[in-house]
Amino acid sequence: MFGQAGALTDAERTVARVWNITLDHITTGQPAAVDLLRSLAWYAPDAIPAALAVLPDASGIGTNQALGLLTAYSLITPDPATGTISVHRLVQALTRTPDPTNPHRTPDLIDRARILGADHPDTLATRNNLAGAYQDTGDPARAIPLLAQTLDDSVRILGPDHPSTITTRNNLAHIHREAGNLDEAISLFRESLDLCVERFGADHPLAGRTRSAYAKAWQKRAVVGSKMEFGQAPQRRSRP
Structure with a gap:
C-alpha cells in the first residue's frame, strides 16, 4: 500500500519497496534500530540534534549501533561536524504513515512512536x-x-x-x-x-x-x- 505513504511516482514506489526490504533485514538483526527510525521520523528532516537520537541504553552502545546500522543502509545521514542527523523526507513519510498490512508501520507502532516513545x-x-x-x-x-x-x-x-x-x-x-x-x-x-x-x-x-x-x-x-x-x-x- 505504497500510495498511503504518498509514493505515487515510479521512483517513489521503488524507494518504498527498498525501504520495506531494508527494514526486514534490520528488524531481524536489531529491532531497536527500527524503533529509533520511527522516533526520528517525527522531527524536521534536516539537522536533527544527535542528542535526540537516543535509545534506552545507559551505555550508549545500543544507540551507536542502531545509528551505525541506519547509516549503513542510507536511512539516515549523520553530520559529525555539527552533531546532527538528517533523514530523507520520503523515508520519514513512509516511516510515520500507518499501514495495517505492513508490520513496520502498523497504526499502533506509529502512534506509540509519536505519542509514547520507545520506553x-x-x-x-x-x-x-x-x-x-x-x-x-x-x-x-x-x-x-x-x-x-x-x-x-x-x-x-x-x-x-x-x-x-x-x-x-x-x-x-x-x-x-x-x-x-x-x-x-x-x-x-x-x-x-x-x-x-x-x-x-x-x-x-x-x-x-x-x-x-x-x-x-x-x-x-x-x-x-x-x-x-x-x-x-x-x-x-x-x-x-
Whole structure:
C-alpha cells in the first residue's frame, strides 16, 4: 500500500519497496534500530540534534549501533561536524504513515512512536504482540530478536520480576521451545519461575502457568533425547 505513504511516482514506489526490504533485514538483526527510525521520523528532516537520537541504553552502545546500522543502509545521514542527523523526507513519510498490512508501520507502532516513545510500557506490549504475530505466521527468525530486545528493555524499564517482564520472558521461551531451542527455553522458563515464586508466591496463577510451561519444555527435551538415542535426529536443538 505504497500510495498511503504518498509514493505515487515510479521512483517513489521503488524507494518504498527498498525501504520495506531494508527494514526486514534490520528488524531481524536489531529491532531497536527500527524503533529509533520511527522516533526520528517525527522531527524536521534536516539537522536533527544527535542528542535526540537516543535509545534506552545507559551505555550508549545500543544507540551507536542502531545509528551505525541506519547509516549503513542510507536511512539516515549523520553530520559529525555539527552533531546532527538528517533523514530523507520520503523515508520519514513512509516511516510515520500507518499501514495495517505492513508490520513496520502498523497504526499502533506509529502512534506509540509519536505519542509514547520507545520506553513506554504500551510500546513494549505492542512489540510483544508484533513478535507473537511473527511467530503465528511461522517466522521465528523475526520473532526471537524482537522479543529478546523487548525483554531487555522490559527488564531495564519495569524490572526483571514485573509481571509484564515475566510474561515477555515466557513468550520468548515459548518461541524458543517451538523453534527447537530447548535449552534456551528451559533456561528462560526457569528464570521466570524463580522470579515469579520469589515475588508472588508459589500459588500465584502466573507462577502456575510458568511452572506448567517449564515442565512441558522438559518433556519436549526428553522426547528429543529419546529420538536421538534411537537414531532419529531432532529438527533443532541449539540456539540459532
